[in-house]
Amino acid sequence: MSDKSKPIVQMKNIEKHFGAVIALAGVSLDVFPGECHCLLGDNGAGKSTFIKALAGVHKPTKGEIIFEGKPMEFDRPRDAIAAGIATVYQDLAMIPLMSVSRNFFMGNEPIKKLGPIGFFDHETANRITMEEMGKMGISLRGPDQAVGTLSGGERQTVAIARAVHFGAKVLILDEPTSALGVRQTANVLATVDKVRKQGIAVVLITHNVRHAMAVGDRFTVLNRGQTLGTAERGNITPEELQDMMAGGAELATLEGSLGGTV
Amino acid sequence: MSDTPTNPPDDERIIARSRFREALIRPELGGIAGIILVFFFFLLTAADSGMFGPAGVMNWSIVSAQFAIIAVGACLLMIAGEFDLSVGSMIGFAGIIIAILSVQMGWPMWMAIITTFVLCTALGAVNGWLVIKTGLPSFIVTLAFLYILRGLTIFAAIATTRKTIIGGVRDVAEGDWLAAIFGGKILTGFFQWMGDTGLIEVFERGTRKGQPVVDGIPMLIVWALVLIVFGHILLTRTRFGNWIFASGGDAQSARYTGVPVNRVKILMFMFTAFCATVFATCQVMEFGSAGADRGLLKEFEAIISVVIGGALLTGGYGSVIGAALGALIFGVVQQGLFFAGVESSLFRVFLGVILLLAVILNTYIRRMITGEK
Amino acid sequence: MTSLIRKLVLATAVVAAPLLAATTAAAEGEKYILVSHAPDSDSWWNTIKNGIALAGEQMGVEVEYRNPPTGDLADMARIIEQAAASGPNGIITTLADFDVLSGPIRAAVDQGINVIIMNSGTAEQTREVGALMFVGQPEYDAGYAAGLRAKGDGITSFVCVNHVISNTVVAERCRGFADGLGIELGNSMIDSGQDPAEIKNRVIAHLNANPDTDAVLTLGPTSADPTILALEEMGLAGDIYFGTFDLGENIVKGIKDGIIQWGIDQQPFLQAYLPVVILTNYDRYGVLPGNNINSGPGFVTADGLEKVEMFAGEYR
Numbered sequence: 012m013s014d015k016s017k018p019i020v021q022m023k024n025i026e027k028h029f030g031a032v033i034a035l036a037g038v039s040l041d042v043f044p045g046e047c048h049c050l051l052g053d054n055g056a057g058k059s060t061f062i063k064a065l066a067g068v069h070k071p072t073k074g075e076i077i078f079e080g081k082p083m084e085f086d087r088p089r090d091a092i093a094a095g096i097a098t099v100y101q102d103l104a105m106i107p108l109m110s111v112s113r114n115f116f117m118g119n120e121p122i123k124k125l126g127p128i129g130f131f132d133h134e135t136a137n138r139i140t141m142e143e144m145g146k147m148g149i150s151l152r153g154p155d156q157a158v159g160t161l162s163g164g165e166r167q168t169v170a171i172a173r174a175v176h177f178g179a180k181v182l183i184l185d186e187p188t189s190a191l192g193v194r195q196t197a198n199v200l201a202t203v204d205k206v207r208k209q210g211i212a213v214v215l216i217t218h219n220v221r222h223a224m225a226v227g228d229r230f231t232v233l234n235r236g237q238t239l240g241t242a243e244r245g246n247i248t249p250e251e252l253q254d255m256m257a258g259g260a261e262l263a264t265l266e267g268s269l270g271g272t273v
Numbered sequence: 274m275s276d277t278p279t280n281p282p283d284d285e286r287i288i289a290r291s292r293f294r295e296a297l298i299r300p301e302l303g304g305i306a307g308i309i310l311v312f313f314f315f316l317l318t319a320a321d322s323g324m325f326g327p328a329g330v331m332n333w334s335i336v337s338a339q340f341a342i343i344a345v346g347a348c349l350l351m352i353a354g355e356f357d358l359s360v361g362s363m364i365g366f367a368g369i370i371i372a373i374l375s376v377q378m379g380w381p382m383w384m385a386i387i388t389t390f391v392l393c394t395a396l397g398a399v400n401g402w403l404v405i406k407t408g409l410p411s412f413i414v415t416l417a418f419l420y421i422l423r424g425l426t427i428f429a430a431i432a433t434t435r436k437t438i439i440g441g442v443r444d445v446a447e448g449d450w451l452a453a454i455f456g457g458k459i460l461t462g463f464f465q466w467m468g469d470t471g472l473i474e475v476f477e478r479g480t481r482k483g484q485p486v487v488d489g490i491p492m493l494i495v496w497a498l499v500l501i502v503f504g505h506i507l508l509t510r511t512r513f514g515n516w517i518f519a520s521g522g523d524a525q526s527a528r529y530t531g532v533p534v535n536r537v538k539i540l541m542f543m544f545t546a547f548c549a550t551v552f553a554t555c556q557v558m559e560f561g562s563a564g565a566d567r568g569l570l571k572e573f574e575a576i577i578s579v580v581i582g583g584a585l586l587t588g589g590y591g592s593v594i595g596a597a598l599g600a601l602i603f604g605v606v607q608q609g610l611f612f613a614g615v616e617s618s619l620f621r622v623f624l625g626v627i628l629l630l631a632v633i634l635n636t637y638i639r640r641m642i643t644g645e646k
Numbered sequence: 647m648t649s650l651i652r653k654l655v656l657a658t659a660v661v662a663a664p665l666l667a668a669t670t671a672a673a674e675g676e677k678y679i680l681v682s683h684a685p686d687s688d689s690w691w692n693t694i695k696n697g698i699a700l701a702g703e704q705m706g707v708e709v710e711y712r713n714p715p716t717g718d719l720a721d722m723a724r725i726i727e728q729a730a731a732s733g734p735n736g737i738i739t740t741l742a743d744f745d746v747l748s749g750p751i752r753a754a755v756d757q758g759i760n761v762i763i764m765n766s767g768t769a770e771q772t773r774e775v776g777a778l779m780f781v782g783q784p785e786y787d788a789g790y791a792a793g794l795r796a797k798g799d800g801i802t803s804f805v806c807v808n809h810v811i812s813n814t815v816v817a818e819r820c821r822g823f824a825d826g827l828g829i830e831l832g833n834s835m836i837d838s839g840q841d842p843a844e845i846k847n848r849v850i851a852h853l854n855a856n857p858d859t860d861a862v863l864t865l866g867p868t869s870a871d872p873t874i875l876a877l878e879e880m881g882l883a884g885d886i887y888f889g890t891f892d893l894g895e896n897i898v899k900g901i902k903d904g905i906i907q908w909g910i911d912q913q914p915f916l917q918a919y920l921p922v923v924i925l926t927n928y929d930r931y932g933v934l935p936g937n938n939i940n941s942g943p944g945f946v947t948a949d950g951l952e953k954v955e956m957f958a959g960e961y962r
Contacts, residue, residue, distance in 0.1 A: 088528065088529055088531070092530075092531050100526075105526065106518070106523045106526050106527070106589065107522070107643060108518070108589040108590045108643050109515075109522055109589070113518060116515065117519045117526075117527065117530045118516075120515050122512060128511075129511070129512065130510045130511055131510055131511050131512050131515060157642055157643040157644055159643040159644035160643065322732045323731045323732045323733045324731070326731065328727070329728075331727075332731050427811070431837075436817070437811050437814075437837075438719075438743055438814050440743075440744070443745070474757070476757055476758075477756070477757065477758040481753075481756045482756070556720050559749075560720060560745055560749070561749075562743060562745030562746055564718075564720070564743070565812065566717070566812040568718070569716040569718055570716050611725065611728050611732070620715070
């Protein structure tokens with residue numbers, strides 16, 4: 012297990028330009044093993060662009076990514092995955108038409124050699140899938156149950172379990188709770204907690220402060236492509252976070268008219 | 274990893290299903306039901322017409338095998354999320370190229386066949402590469418190739434021979450080892466024995482007097498079986514098969530987990546072209562001539578077989594066995610209606626009805642399996 | 647699930663009922679199958695269908711018409727094999743491509759089925775596959791005769807509109823015509839396809855590109871009808887020399903109107919009617935004509951059009 016006192020990922024002054032649009036104007040962030048670092052921000056704040064830079068989908072225009080003490084450049088998602096940075100996207104986590112076990116091992120299929128030909132080892136795949144799902148508290152009808160029959164929360168959990176099983180050191184979760192009901196959200200957040208306790212660094216992207224406060228160790232707020240600062244758990248209240256995300260003043264007036272329910 | 278696997282309590286919302294039902298609910302169910310229905314129908318209407326005699330069985334088996342050869346390619350490609358509408362034109366093209374290389378240019382047959390296979394799979398790769406690079410729907414790109422290849426085929430035939438049918442292939446193929454793999458027959462001794470013992474009819478007159486009416490299993494059928502087995506194993510038992518499902522199910526998700534989607538799709542386009550070339554080569558070797566209009570509309574026949582067999586048009590779901598059953602249904606219906614003496618123009622009505630019934634049943638089954646809404 | 651299967655069975659039964667009814671309409675007795683190479687879209691073959699139907703009725707035998715829907719000759723070979731497997735008394739078939747069709751035809755003959763070649767084929771090929779006889783028009787000779795006639799009318803160049811480019815036998819008509827004229831066929835034959843709009847526009851394009859073309863030769867109603875329209879549109883109708891093979895309603899009208907100089911009638915009715923009659927009599931009494939029967943060519947001109955007009959597209 013990695014040294015918990017040193018950050019596993021450091022992102023320094025990341026800038027990303029899409030043509031004339033500056034999506035990120037120098038964002039910095041570091042993540043320690045075993046912590047859940049929440050990245051907050053309203054829609055369009057640059058959260059997704061930022062983590063896509065880390066996941067190897069976008070190449071940053073400027074800035075530096077240091078992973079395990081060494082500067083890294085990811086050209087493709089596969090490079091990031093190979094290094095141990097796994098991403099679970101909101102709606103791209105799973106392929107609904109395929110079975111849970113086929114999804115679980117998508118891109119990492121276990122091979123059983125039969126002479127010179129390598130076959131998909133369904134036995135191993137099914138066994139591991141059932142074990143891992145059991146650990147996460149999901150009961151399947153069978154490993155060949157299609158993912159389409161699972162709930163949104165269960166799909167997220169399968170995707171997280173998959174990333175952990177394949178040795179992710181850093182797990183990026185992109186809005187895992189945004190489309191979920193209360194109970195499913197609780198399940199996913201509990202899963203995040205389990206993962207963190209295994210010493211994996213979690214980067215959780217959300218615009219829901221309550222979800223962030225439930226599992227987060229540190230909170231970084233993005234607004235209009237810039238960092239508004241990083242706070243540690245206990246040093247900040249949900250209200251302060253909410254204000255930072257939406258740029259304070261306007262939301263205060265809005266909140267007044269909505270009776271403090273947002 | 275200190276957690277011990279705990280068995281979560283059974284979810285009360287999951288309704289227990291019987292083993293029989295579990296075994297029944299599979300992608301091929303539509304195809305199996307169709308086969309039963311079709312054979313039931315023809316046993317009732319055409320039982321005494323010779324349809325189920327040796328020559329009759331061979332007749333619809335060959336037609337079904339032809340469909341199956343192109344359906345296997347179309348099936349894997351469709352599961353990978355793409356279409357190939359140029360299959361029919363590719364059949365015509367491959368045939369003419371073989372004939373031009375062997376008859377017109379005097380190459381040995383094996384060389385002509387191998388060159389054609391290389392050329393046609395390369396064209397399949399071009400198809401795939403264009404689809405990937407342009408991001409256009411494969412429907413459009415391969416539609417363009419449908420015309421390009423058909424036009425080139427007619428042009429090449431006219432330019433070299435002033436005819437659209439090039440004959441004389443049989444003479445060049447005589448004794449060629451590779452030609453026999455496509456145009457030969459196996460188990461001829463066994464069939465001769467069956468003819469001698471009176472198990473099957475023999476010719477009554479002519480140069481083949483005493484030979485059985487069915488004198489062996491054509492390589493066409495062997496190719497169909499080999500391709501079906503290969504496709505089925507590739508799809509269900511290999512890592513690559515999982516990539517095919519993933520590429521068609523959701524290309525973006527698949528890419529994010531590291532599946533080489535582009536490579537998978539291009540390879541499937543090449544495999545489809547390969548299957549079309551197998552079809553063409555078997556046909557040319559059997560009939561001894563290549564025609565520029567061969568293979569018209571075969572792409573749709575392949576796609577229909579695949580869809581009857583339970584594959585999803587939008588990709589990510591399907592079965593090679595299902596596609597093979599679809600091809601069998603197609604072949605049996607097409608030839609069976611002749612046997613049953615039904616007015617031939619009604620064949621399309623019947624086919625359309627079967628297609629519709631199969632798709633409705635398949636959609637129903639698929640929703641049960643995948644939980645699609 | 648079971649209810650679904652029940653529904654399916656029911657639906658199939660409903661669909662199948664009219665098909666079954668169609669099959670029971672067949673008469674008892676001898677059965678003859680006619681296999682053509684024409685796609686469904688070729689209207690010329692209606693005469694053939696009418697011909698065998700009439701002969702079947704008169705002789706009291708069962709007749710069937712089969713064709714490959716797209717005109718794919720490889721599919722036609724399968725149909726001949728199928729026809730042989732269904733055990734008819736005789737098969738009447740065209741020999742549109744010797745390489746493709748000779749194998750299945752010979753196999754049918756060897757199974758003891760009587761075969762008559764009609765429409766496409768040559769006397770030599772007929773002998774080679776072991777068929778009883780050939781009923782049809784020797785295409786090259788017909789084209790040659792037409793060429794000589796056109797040469798007499800002072801023609802020196804022509805365009806041949808071929809709507810069945812894949813049928814080598816039909817293309818012989820163009821070759822014969824060119825030889826009759828004493829010129830090279832060269833680029834005079836165009837592949838028009840089967841679609842009327844495409845045929846019309848290809849003819850227009852060709853005549854525009856080659857304004858010195860003296861004559862148009864079409865190979866059947868499929869290409870003749872749109873060609874008439876093309877000539878009318880270009881103002882060449884009645885001006886350019888126009889001959890055609892085969893008859894049809896519009897062709898007869900064209901002859902009457904002076905747009906078409908002559909039509910070569912191969913009398914398809916005879917090609918369908920005679921084989922059924924001959925096969926039936928051969929099966930019943932063992933009698934067989936001693937030679938091939940030339941059903942054409944007969945030149946149909948503006949003189950004596952009445953009968954032709956009355957039955958054009960039906961029996962003519």
